[in-house]
Amino acid sequence: MKKRKWLSVLVVFTIFFLSACAQSSGGNGEKVVNIGYSGPLSGAAAYYGENTLNGLKMAVEDINKEGFEVNGDKYKLNVVALDDKYLPNETASNGKRLVQENQTPIIFSPHSGGISALQVFNEVDNFIVSAYSSEPDIVERGNTLTVRIPPSYEGYIEPFSDYAMDNFGKKLAAIPPVTQYGKDWAEAIIPYWESAGGEVVHKASVDYSKDTDFFTLLTNALKEEPDVLFIGGPSEPTAKIVSQARQLGYDGGFIVMDQAKLDEMKNVTGSYEVLEGAIGVVPLIYTEYSGTKEFIDKYREKHDKDPGSEAGYHYLAMYVFVEAMKAAGSVDDAKLIREHIEDGLTNLPDDKKVYDLKHIEENGAIENFIRMGVIKDGEFEEVDVE
Known part of the structure; x- marks a missing residue:
């Protein structure tokens, strides 16, 4: 019986060890950084969640073509995505699991309830919350490991x-x-x-x-x-x-x-005529920055549809974090990576600038532009914001 018991323990330990190795090194000797994601991948908000995850995965695929170096070591990224059904309690459970099982230094969350749930323990568990929400309160809580990507509503x-x-x-x-x-x-x-x-x-x-x-x-x-x-x-x-x-x-x-996008709504209604008089944020497909067109073309080719701003922002944010890791000289020290987000924004290649992000405020908000559009006479029209 003792022999069987010790054999079981050995098997469990071996599985754990191999799992840890798989998380730390790739097939060609590259080391691997796990990036966490918790968002709605089922239910009424699943389409939104899939779009956010699509942008993140596209960035990881592009980055992994060559990998990136930090302190002389070559790294690749691995996205660990979990469904939270848009429920904050599920986000919290997912966050604990991502940190404990996958050692994720960054967890992306695309809804304010989930972000709030992660902020309860992210400073203690040492991971950055990549917050995709325009909720202003997210960066007003004094959380030192939160980075809010889009502008405040x-x-x-x-x-x-x-x-x-x-x-x-x-x-x-x-x-x-x-x-x-x-x-x-x-x-x-x-x-x-x-x-x-x-x-x-x-x-x-x-x-x-x-x-x-x-x-x-x-x-x-x-x-x-x-x-x-x-x-x-x-x-x-x-x-x-x-x-x-x-x-x-x-x-x-x-x-x-701002969560709803006029161009995506058009795909449901069948035309902009139904949306006449709708006022909202400018869709990504009507945006022109140095990296926007290339991203849109690649997204259309891969997913056979137009990308929304949530996909564009997640794509861009992943590149910002990688540049921050390079500047910090670390892929797992969340505090150090957060301190170098400004470097991440400064060093971002022009062809990756899906949006033109300026700098990060002390509270974790990235400065961004406010742009609005309307549906007028059956067409989209951008309106100047003074």
Whole structure:
């Protein structure tokens, strides 16, 4: 019995040892850095999650063609992706697993609830949270190992609202998603709308994880005869709300939260005509920076569809982190890598600049540009933001 017991222990130890070796070295002698990802890969937000992961994986594939050197050692990257179903508690569990089993110095999270869950323990467990969310509170908590990639949504509140009031009217019906992100957006835009002389005639919320038919929700909102609907969330269900509002006879405007992308919504509605009067962020396909066209072309070839900004930002962020690792002289010291993010931005090759990121603030926010667009006369049109 003792011999069998020791044999079992030996087998377990051998498996663990081989697993650790697999995580630290590649097939050709290169060392491997595991990069964590926890996002929605199933459920209503799965399309959004897949897009974020696609951008990250594309960057890793490109980087691994030649690998990269840190202190004379050659490295390649390996993405370890886990599904959190858009649930913060699942993100937290995934984060613990990624750190304990895969020693990930960086974990990408594409939703504010998940980011918040990781921030509870990331400083203790020593990993960077690569935060893809425009929630301003993410970088206001004093978390020293958080890097927020996209711009804060606070910059959209005024231009979106002013354009909607000027072009459609002052009566707003707010129907944000039930997520914390949706609540925070609503709590930011509603006071501004009212302070600017507008009236909020209806407030409700929608749970995209449960609701697929929005007719009752919209019927109640449209009874108040709003001029503008405030909506948002993942592109696909947001587009369905627009379509069903049109079917109910609504002909006003839409303020669209930045998570939803107008070009992706068009793929659901079938045309921009249905989206007439929608105000949102500028889609990546209408953006022109030094590395944008090459990325779009490669993404289309690989995935047979247009990339959204979430794919572009994840692609770009991975390159920034690699450049930061080079400058830090470390692939696993999260604090040191975070200290060299500015170097990562400075040393980023021009042909990888899908967006033009400036510098990182002390709180972890990367400075970015605010750009907005509208659907007017059945076409996309960018609007200058003063």
